[in-house]
Amino acid sequence: MTLELAGLHYFDDRESANRSMAEKIASDLASAINERDKASLWVSGGSTPMDMYRKLSVANLPWRKVLISMVDERYVPPTDEASNERLIKENLLINGADVAEFVPFFQVTESPASNQQQLEATLREKVHGALDVVVLGMGNDGHTASLFPCAEEIEQVVSAENSDYTAVTHPRVAPHARLTLTLNRLLASRHIYLLLFGEDKLNTLKKAEQNGEEIDMPIRYFLRNQQPRLEIFWAP
Numbered sequence: 001m002t003l004e005l006a007g008l009h010y011f012d013d014r015e016s017a018n019r020s021m022a023e024k025i026a027s028d029l030a031s032a033i034n035e036r037d038k039a040s041l042w043v044s045g046g047s048t049p050m051d052m053y054r055k056l057s058v059a060n061l062p063w064r065k066v067l068i069s070m071v072d073e074r075y076v077p078p079t080d081e082a083s084n085e086r087l088i089k090e091n092l093l094i095n096g097a098d099v100a101e102f103v104p105f106f107q108v109t110e111s112p113a114s115n116q117q118q119l120e121a122t123l124r125e126k127v128h129g130a131l132d133v134v135v136l137g138m139g140n141d142g143h144t145a146s147l148f149p150c151a152e153e154i155e156q157v158v159s160a161e162n163s164d165y166t167a168v169t170h171p172r173v174a175p176h177a178r179l180t181l182t183l184n185r186l187l188a189s190r191h192i193y194l195l196l197f198g199e200d201k202l203n204t205l206k207k208a209e210q211n212g213e214e215i216d217m218p219i220r221y222f223l224r225n226q227q228p229r230l231e232i233f234w235a236p
């Protein structure tokens with residue numbers, strides 16, 4: 001049984017939440033392919049969404065028509081324990097989804113800045129118009145993607161004038177420099193999902209839903225955005 005509030009979908013258990021989100025994303029991707037003969041899927045790392053990705057990977061889709069890339073990445077090679085790319089390769093680019101076109105954020109360059117420049121060029125060549133499906137996570141500081149309130153670059157990365165697709169952030173609370181989609185790029189999407197598990201994340205969400213500056217809890221930019229409405233799936 002799920003209790004569906006506006007944009008917030010409660011599930012009795014994580015298995016149900018994962019299955020429901022995977023089915024909804026597969027449907028969104030199928031619709032995009034029907035309309036434009038291609039689709040793009042942008043995924044977060046972290047621990048929460050991996051089971052959902054595995055369920056999504058077996059969806060009956062023309063995966064060769066799907067471009068899969070990252071919402072954000074730690075500036076580490078894909079062999080590194082901290083790599084989001086490694087997690088995506090292990091949990092999403094498997095089964096039928098293993099033939100999707102994957103665009104990694106980590107590119108072998110000498111610095112996060114040069115990596116971002118190379119990544120920016122790659123994405124601008126491959127991606128035009130709205131992103132089809134974005135999967136977000138959230139930290140208990142209210143960060144999402146690598147839009148960390150504590151990052152020195154945060155004001156520039158969330159600026160309404162920022163027309164870049166990507167940015168580098170240096171969150172003080174995380175050990176690695178980050179490569180991330182910018183706020184404007186993320187909001188220019190057709191579907192944005194947030195997968196949350198547990199009471200701590202629910203309490204953080206409730207705090208984010210209260211009054212306060214978006215920049216202090218960047219998930220607020222998405223909670224307060226009308227089109228697309230953020231679709232939140234939560235289980236205990």
Ligand SMILES: O=C(O)[C@H](O)[C@@H](O)[C@H](O)[C@H](O)COP(=O)(O)O
Pocket residue numbers: 044045046047048049071072073074084136137138139143144145146
């Ligand atoms: O690189 C990352 O870590 C993610 O992109 C980040 O934004 C993540 O989604 C949240 O920190 C939640 O992480 P968990 O799912 O591990 O709680």
